[in-house]
Amino acid sequence: MSKLEIKNISKSFGDQLVLQDLSFSINDGEFVSILGPSGSGKSTLFRLIGGISSPDSGAIYIDGEKINGKRGAISYTPQASSLFPWRTILDNVLLGQEIAGKIDKEQAVKMIERAGLKGYENEYPHKLSGGMQQRVSFIRSILSPQSIICLDEPFSALDELTRLEMQKWLLSIWSEHKRSILFVTHNIEEAIYLSDRIIVLSSKPAMVKKEFTIPFKRPRNEDSLLTEEFLQWKKLIYQELKD
Numbered sequence: 001m002s003k004l005e006i007k008n009i010s011k012s013f014g015d016q017l018v019l020q021d022l023s024f025s026i027n028d029g030e031f032v033s034i035l036g037p038s039g040s041g042k043s044t045l046f047r048l049i050g051g052i053s054s055p056d057s058g059a060i061y062i063d064g065e066k067i068n069g070k071r072g073a074i075s076y077t078p079q080a081s082s083l084f085p086w087r088t089i090l091d092n093v094l095l096g097q098e099i100a101g102k103i104d105k106e107q108a109v110k111m112i113e114r115a116g117l118k119g120y121e122n123e124y125p126h127k128l129s130g131g132m133q134q135r136v137s138f139i140r141s142i143l144s145p146q147s148i149i150c151l152d153e154p155f156s157a158l159d160e161l162t163r164l165e166m167q168k169w170l171l172s173i174w175s176e177h178k179r180s181i182l183f184v185t186h187n188i189e190e191a192i193y194l195s196d197r198i199i200v201l202s203s204k205p206a207m208v209k210k211e212f213t214i215p216f217k218r219p220r221n222e223d224s225l226l227t228e229e230f231l232q233w234k235k236l237i238y239q240e241l242k243d
Ligand SMILES: Nc1ncnc2c1ncn2[C@@H]1O[C@H](COP(=O)(O)OP(=O)(O)OP(=O)(O)O)[C@@H](O)[C@H]1O
Pocket: 013, 018, 036, 037, 038, 039, 040, 041, 042, 043, 044, 045, 079, 204
């Protein structure tokens, strides 16, 4: 049960203001996507939520508790692959559980298989393609025990079909476990298909430009991607991003 609140966050690097007075929140079990131009500050925002760095002003709360600069409060998958080269795929996947002191190897092996990586459990990351590594990072995040998961473009390196498979898989895992997900993507379709809500950021310095509540019923399937209503949403959000 977790609610994430971002309140009036600002962040600069030198004299460059990247995030300006940014506020939004994510309710328990909600799936929220962030869309915004490249360089607008999305990954910076994630690093702040993940406690890798701290905001200059403003605060981040989980269930009312301030977590500025605190690591481990959420499960965070960075944009670039963050696998440890000296750990096998299985041991990479189990990292979050290991830190929490509760390991379920059988479940991890199942997940690896489901991601189409059967047989790679005991290999090292350098043997995998970029897209395969991305899937491993994603599984690690999903298997971590935190109730809020932040995913920074987890499927960007995947071909269309694999991406669709992973999206469906993510939705099924999410509906089973009902955790809160904050998801960064550049893909408008992906955001609509997956999300309860979409937050559109302005270009740098990033502010919340617009929020959309996506009304499509769940469980969703890929057929919804082809409806007229879906296309309307795509146009609307595209327009908002472009302006
Ligand atoms: N550690 C840092 N030091 C200096 N500048 C930084 C640092 N991290 C990010 N920036 C700058 O902050 C801005 C936002 O970067 P960020 O990675 O958050 O963008 P993004 O929205 O994730 O972009 P993309 O969609 O391309 O991933 C960029 O101008 C970047 O150069």
